Amino acid sequence: MRNKIKALVLVSLAAVTVITGCSKQVSSEGNIGSQVHHEIIGIDPGAGLMKQAAQAINDYDLKDWKLVEGSSAAMTAALDKAYKAKKPIIITGWTPHWMFAKYELKYLNDPKGVFGKDEQIHTIVRNNLKKDAPSAYTMLDRFEWTPEEMAVVMSAIIDGKKPEEAAAAWVKDNADKVDGWVKDLAQEKSKKLKLAYVAWDSEIASTNVVKAVLEEKLGYKVEMLQVEAGPMWAGISDGSADAIVAAWLPTTHQDYYDKYKGKFEDLGPNLNGTKLGLVVPTYMNINSIEELNSK
Structure with a gap:
């Protein structure tokens, strides 16, 4: 009889332990705000994405939340650390980006748009670039690729290749496409060009590819200027930079577009299919920005 009672007690204790463990897990999952210290990990403060993230905090009434400024590199480092430990994290994200291939991530729904x-x-x-460097102008006007093609260059860089090496390899492997960009264009050897860009992985990839084509196929001497978004647009408007292939429209860089309108020429999209928003690992039990108020 004593053995039976002892067994029942042990079973009861085991059940309590399981229930308590489950309760802790549910409680933990349901307290995302405190787990991430009510922080959204952002990128450089001049990015339009940061302005939209700040607007989201306001529009969704996330009074206790803070948008952490930093850089693209710092954001992905924080994501990598949290992901490996299976800890919650909320970041500002965009597509195309190599992190969506490396990690299982999802955008939080944005019902307010x-x-x-x-x-x-x-x-x-x-x-006046068309007049001063006609071959470069035409090549830039023809330049267009896909998110999948961009991802090849980004992934190569993340895997350890230098940006210029990854770009050169892509240009070599996509000779037919590149030939279409430079078909019947005259060489303009040693003529100098300046390409401005922001230090986003996507723009590092695209700017290095364009640089490689301008130098290898058309003979230009290209200087790359890594700056933040504001100086990038200012450089185009005052002529201290010749071109950018990094203008996210119609939202991210719309303020700069409107501010400097008339002082540049828009050659149209070189890539379609981008997306912006707040991003979390798929293992997190949250699906919408609205839920941050209660979690």
């Missing part, structure tokens, strides 16, 4: 619709990346050149 703060982050806008899918965007395009445009090529913008300074006024």
